[in-house]
Amino acid sequence: MSEEAGPTPSAGPGDHASTSEEAAGSGAIGRVTVATLIAAASGYLVLLLAARDLGPAGYAVFAVFWAAYGMVTGAQNGQLQETTRAVRANVESRDRADDGDRARPWLTNVLVGVALGALVAVTSPLWSGHVFSEYRWLSVALLSVGVASFAVYAHLAGALSGTVSWGPFAALLSVDALIRLVASVVAVVLGLGLVAFLVITVVGSVSWMLLLIGSSSARRCVGLPADVPTHRFTANTVTAMAAAAASAVLVMGFPVLINATDGIGGRADAATVGAVVLAVTLTRAPLLVPLNSFQGVLITRFVDGRHRLMTALQAPVAAVTAIGVVGAGAAWLIGPWLLTTVFGADYRLSGSALAGLTLGATAVALLTITGAAAVATAAHRWYAAGWWVATIASILLLLLPLDVQTRVVVALIGGPVVGMVVHLAGLAARSRPAAPATRD
Known part of the structure; x- marks a missing residue:
């Protein structure tokens, strides 16, 4: 059972506390801080490049799509939050119960992502004309694919957090931000315009693919079980997403x-x-x-x-x-x-x-x-x-x-x-x- 959890969660019950404390101290503060600085700086630069390159009219279109994507994926942060809690609680209780009746968060999160992407596409005739003034159907398609991909990103981020695997977690954050930044620079240099920046908004979430290819720790963590049965995990996830949706409205x-x-x-x-x-x-x-x-x-x-x-x-x-x-x-x-x-x-x-x-x-x-x-x-x-x-x-x-x-x-x-x-x-x-x- 410990082999499935990767390096950090493989610690036994006796040494779990010291392992967790060490990881949460040096690992979290060091690696994740650097990754968040990269993410913050990259976000600023992408917005600045878009504002300078697209002009006020083009930037307004880009900003609306950026906000729409942020609102939906902001709600999906509930997936990250509940996955973190459930995986972490399960790691701490692995010596007390079997995994047989426990949820597999990756499956629930993938299904939620596919359902959200489909919901965006199916309902788009009702709202897209009021939200997207240009490139309406391209925006709908990008939004649908983007939120489905982000569900896997949110799951992986939650699983890595729950196992205090801060190295891969920091890499996930950094790669996500840097993909957008590099793509923005390329778009400006080549004069690719508004369409490129719409694509750039959603393209960073594919960083989960790169991490799963390049990190054995990420591959071990991605399939970890929760601490509760599937129906409870699903209910918790939906509740967390409902709250995260409110935060997305308030923030994005x-x-x-x-x-x-x-x-x-x-x-x-x-x-x-x-x-x-x-x-x-x-x-x-x-x-x-x-x-x-x-x-x-x-x-x-x-x-x-x-x-x-x-x-x-x-x-x-x-x-x-x-x-x-x-x-x-x-x-x-x-x-x-x-x-x-x-x-x-x-x-x-x-x-x-x-x-x-x-x-x-x-x-x-x-x-x-x-x-x-x-x-x-x-x-x-x-x-x-x-x-x-x-x-x-x-x-x-x-x-x-x-x-x-x-x-x-x-x-x-x-x-x-x-x-x-x-x-x-x-x-x-x-x-x-x-x-x-x-x-x-």
Whole structure:
């Protein structure tokens, strides 16, 4: 049984704790940090290359497709989260039960990916004309194939996280980001235009193929079982995806919400709305791109520390808060100059607005951390409730009769704070000694 799990999970029960601690310490912080820096930098450069190469009109088309892909795959992060939890919990309990009645996450995740891809294709006549203004059917085809492929990517990332196989996990993140970056450079040099950037949006997810070809550890981890039967794993995955869908709306889909509510406090000019949308993306990336990559690390950390969860929460919460506060100060001081220098004179926002948006990104990041803790303790309903409450609260706050910059800042801070309260309430309920073990 240990041979199937690869190098890290092959450790026996007696030495599991030390193996896990060593891997989670040096491996996670070192390798995954480098990989997330590569992912963050690559994401920035791809957006910059697209904005410069395509011009405002072309970039608008690209940005909509980028957001659509991000919203769907954002929901699929629920697959990564539940796979991480289930595989990690199974590795820890391998000495107590057989694998016969336990789910095979790879099969569930592949079927979910195929079903999502088919759903996108079948329903596309109803919505694609309202979303994709150019290359409508190419966009639908790319989106369908992309989400099916991403399901395997999410599964592999979750399985590697659950077995604390941080080397292959870091390689998966890096290859995914670098494929897009290299392809973007090629597209700009050869003048391939908008179609190339649409393809580039989805092409990175094939990195799972390269990793399975090149890594024996990845091949051993990909087929590991869960800690629960198939029906329970499937239900947990669907619940996690429902919550992740809310987070995708709040994170990737927020520019759509800004446009939809424009005019509430007096219609803003197009340049101001465009600057706000761009600033929301830019202020989030330094925190949310790395944190998204670290979700597997966080869930693994919280599974291992579920009996002292509040202690396990302290370090990531403190780190994200400190980064957010420092980032907000930097955004206030140099943000306006940086925005106009890099992206052009039309992108003008005040330092206070950029600082507020950075604090909003920090609030979303903290909500992501409390959500990871909820998943780790199998509090899937609390996890989903927190994200959906945060999303609904943000939408309601966007309807306040204020100018667009103020509305967006208030919504980005207020919504996540409410969602965090829900998550923490769930974690507190599950930590009470008298509470039933299965309470959700």
